[in-house]
Amino acid sequence: MKFRSLIFANLFRKKIRLILTIGSFAIALVLFTFLAVVNRAFNRGIDIAGADRLVIVSRVGLMQVMPVSYGDQVRAIPGVKYVTHDHWFGGVYQDEKNFFPQFVIDPENHRKVYPEFVVPDDQWNTFVKDQQGAIAGAKTAKRFGWKVGDRIPIKNTLYGPTKTWEFNLDGIYHTEKPDGDEGQFWLQWKNFDENIPDSIKDRMKSTAGWYILKLDSPDDSVRVAKAIDTKFANSSYETKTETESAFAAGFAKQFGNIEFLILSVGSVVFFTLLLVTGNTMAISVRERTAELAVLKAIGVTDGSILFLVLAESVMIALFGGVLGLLLAWAAIPVISAAVTGLLPPLLLSKTMLSLGLVFAVLVGVVSGLLPGIGAMRMRVVNALRRV
Amino acid sequence: MIRVDGQGNGKSLIQVRGLSKTYRRGGEEIQVLQRLNLDVDKGDFVGFMGPSGSGKTTLLNLLGGLDVPTQGSITVDGDEITHMSGSKLTKWRARHVGFIFQMYNLIPVLTAYQNVELPLLLTKLSGSERRKHVETALSVVGLTDRMNHYPRQLSGGQEQRVTIARAIVSDPTFLLCDEPTGDLDRKSADEIMALIEELVAKHGKTVLMVTHDPVVAARAHTTLHLEKGVLVEASKVEQGVVAGGVA
Numbered sequence: 212m213k214f215r216s217l218i219f220a221n222l223f224r225k226k227i228r229l230i231l232t233i234g235s236f237a238i239a240l241v242l243f244t245f246l247a248v249v250n251r252a253f254n255r256g257i258d259i260a261g262a263d264r265l266v267i268v269s270r271v272g273l274m275q276v277m278p279v280s281y282g283d284q285v286r287a288i289p290g291v292k293y294v295t296h297d298h299w300f301g302g303v304y305q306d307e308k309n310f311f312p313q314f315v316i317d318p319e320n321h322r323k324v325y326p327e328f329v330v331p332d333d334q335w336n337t338f339v340k341d342q343q344g345a346i347a348g349a350k351t352a353k354r355f356g357w358k359v360g361d362r363i364p365i366k367n368t369l370y371g372p373t374k375t376w377e378f379n380l381d382g383i384y385h386t387e388k389p390d391g392d393e394g395q396f397w398l399q400w401k402n403f404d405e406n407i408p409d410s411i412k413d414r415m416k417s418t419a420g421w422y423i424l425k426l427d428s429p430d431d432s433v434r435v436a437k438a439i440d441t442k443f444a445n446s447s448y449e450t451k452t453e454t455e456s457a458f459a460a461g462f463a464k465q466f467g468n469i470e471f472l473i474l475s476v477g478s479v480v481f482f483t484l485l486l487v488t489g490n491t492m493a494i495s496v497r498e499r500t501a502e503l504a505v506l507k508a509i510g511v512t513d514g515s516i517l518f519l520v521l522a523e524s525v526m527i528a529l530f531g532g533v534l535g536l537l538l539a540w541a542a543i544p545v546i547s548a549a550v551t552g553l554l555p556p557l558l559l560s561k562t563m564l565s566l567g568l569v570f571a572v573l574v575g576v577v578s579g580l581l582p583g584i585g586a587m588r589m590r591v592v593n594a595l596r597r598v
Numbered sequence: 599m600i601r602v603d604g605q606g607n608g609k610s611l612i613q614v615r616g617l618s619k620t621y622r623r624g625g626e627e628i629q630v631l632q633r634l635n636l637d638v639d640k641g642d643f644v645g646f647m648g649p650s651g652s653g654k655t656t657l658l659n660l661l662g663g664l665d666v667p668t669q670g671s672i673t674v675d676g677d678e679i680t681h682m683s684g685s686k687l688t689k690w691r692a693r694h695v696g697f698i699f700q701m702y703n704l705i706p707v708l709t710a711y712q713n714v715e716l717p718l719l720l721t722k723l724s725g726s727e728r729r730k731h732v733e734t735a736l737s738v739v740g741l742t743d744r745m746n747h748y749p750r751q752l753s754g755g756q757e758q759r760v761t762i763a764r765a766i767v768s769d770p771t772f773l774l775c776d777e778p779t780g781d782l783d784r785k786s787a788d789e790i791m792a793l794i795e796e797l798v799a800k801h802g803k804t805v806l807m808v809t810h811d812p813v814v815a816a817r818a819h820t821t822l823h824l825e826k827g828v829l830v831e832a833s834k835v836e837q838g839v840v841a842g843g844v845a
Contacts, residue, residue, distance in 0.1 A: 216712055220707035506716070508664060509697060509717045509720075509764070510688055510689065511720065513684070595664075
């Protein structure tokens with residue numbers, strides 16, 4: 212690139228302005244990245260949902276339970292391969308801020324439905340035999356320094372009077388999917404069912420919070436979902452069956468329209484960035500009217516003039532972008548740790564970093580476009596007359 | 599030989615025929631140049647004088663392919679430039695015209711060397727070839743020892759020398775100088791004019807220069823006067839200029 216020296220020389224012409232522009236770009240990009248990470252955290256469930264899995268919840272709502280006997284009836288529907296069921300345990304470990312999701316699972320079928328959660332066989336076998344057993348996700352185990360064999364006390368206030376349940380940590384699971392959830396804690400349904408307090412036994416005994424079923428083929432999802440809901444229509448426990456991704460999306464929406472909120476704030480950030488960089492470029496081009504006119508006079512083509520302006524704005528955006536992404540990369544784990552329990556884990560993936568960089572380049576191109584086209588169309592004679 | 603009667607032999611380097619330029623300002627039409635003829639041979643040094651608004655700079659802009667005439671034609675070295683497209687004209691300028699401006703118009707963030715190199719970035723010359731050309735141009739203007747200086751580190755005269763080096767580095771067909779000494783003191787102006795004379799005498803350059811200064815104009819082989827857009831006289835008749843102006 213023959214004009215390299217000119218591009219760099221122009222870029223560093225006003226150092227303070229450059230630093231301020233790059234700084235504002237970087238800070239805005241940190242905010243934008245943070246919003247994207249939060250959005251991703253809320254939607255992660257949708258993205259990692261299995262295409263061949265359906266979720267059955269009570270038509271009344273997620274907090275309503277269904278009879279555990281539904282499992283066998285659902286399994287009998289053609290196209291259903293495996294069925295498992297979960298309950299929300301909702302206990303507290305030591306302190307409320309130590310939140311992590313705890314599920315009462317059906318060990319017999321859980322592994323078949325969720326093959327992406329990997330537990331060593333010996334640990335799994337111990338867990339299946341141990342009614343007080345539990346399995347923790349690798350992230351949660353690491354967070355609290357747990358190791359296999361530890362005794363984990365969890366206080367529960369959700370089901371009847373406050374009671375502390377104690378579990379043996381029999382195993383630790385990992386996930387095979389990138390961005391997979393390694394924060395859960397599983398305990399045995401049998402243990403839960405047998406120890407339900409008397410006060411709620413009549414409505415909670417032999418129940419499941421929701422069912423997850425694996426299909427023979429994702430193509431069967433509509434037919435099977437319809438068959439299930441038809442089967443239990445007009446019963447005491449009517450169902451609502453949907454794909455796992457639709458369920459996850461609905462779950463995320465319980466927190467409000469996060470996506471809309473983030474999109475709105477993100478758009479403001481985007482346009483602010485455009486204005487900041489565009490303004491810098493417009494001032495910069497205006498200051499250099501005579502120089503650009505001379506370049507055109509000596510034979511630099513209109514296309515090259517546009518390229519020079521765009522190259523400069525893209526360089527500003529890239530410097531700001533890289534700085535912003537580095538800051539975000541450093542800050543997001545700290546923020547994630549600070550808001551554990553309030554927000555899902557915040558992860559800044561390589562894809563998101565790449566997207567951030569693409570976003571920065573896009574802002575650079577768009578913000579340089581108007582001043583660039585102005586410079587390109589500028590008439591040399593008029594520009595020289597203004598000097 | 600320089601002629602303004604439109605009766606050239608057709609072999610001149612620059613041939614201008616019936617050149618008119620009209621600007622429209624508001625609802626009013628302002629005729630800046632009126633049916634000019636001009637023939638300039640290779641190696642000629644022409645000075646254009648005239649009061650402000652007489653059309654000197656407009657004529658220079660038209661000759662340099664920076665502006666297009668309302669009427670008439672300009673042929674340079676066989677190329678009729680008046681009907682060239684914008685992009686073709688840009689390429690033509692890069693190859694055939696060297697510009698020297700009153701305000702130097704150097705890029706302040708580039709060194710003298712980098713400023714002089716600019717026109718060569720538009721060619722296919724390699725880095726080492728470019729260096730050779732730039733060093734030659736800077737040695738012609740006597741600034742080899744200042745090649746790494748920025749414009750702010752140079753005097754006005756030195757800046758204008760860098761502009762001249764930039765104008766000649768690509769060996770253009772002719773040089774256009776718009777008040778080249780207008781921003782300089784007398785001593786520096788003399789030095790610059792001596793340099794331009796040397797370019798003509800020693801290097802065979804063709805130079806067309808606009809100036810307000812009669813002392814500077816006197817250094818040209820021929821001085822043509824523009825008044826209200828018309829070439830009204832030629833000062834050095836002994837050089838073969840045919841007076842008249844309007845064909």
